[in-house]
Amino acid sequence: MPQHAIILSEYFNSLYTDGVLAESGKAKNFDGETLIRCHPDAEVYQMGDDVYDELLNGDDYPPRIEDVPLGRLERIR
Numbered sequence: 001m002p003q004h005a006i007i008l009s010e011y012f013n014s015l016y017t018d019g020v021l022a023e024s025g026k027a028k029n030f031d032g033e034t035l036i037r038c039h040p041d042a043e044v045y046q047m048g049d050d051v052y053d054e055l056l057n058g059d060d061y062p063p064r065i066e067d068v069p070l071g072r073l074e075r076i077r
Helices: 032-038 049-055
Strands: 005-008 010-019 020-026 043-046
Touching: 010 032, 020 043
Parallel strands: 005 043
Antiparallel strands: 005 010, 010 020
């Protein structure tokens, strides 16, 4: 399980540090490219709409990275 991860989606991005949700926000305000530049050691994942709808359903990301189904996300780096 990664300790530092960035999860990107079309709607909402998140940053996990030390395995917990550090920050999240709408993609237009919490830019994925900026997150990647600021956290070059983080693993980066892309979340598809199907997982987004199932996992978030209008809520925030889970508070712990182990509650995110990383196996269902596309790992970018």
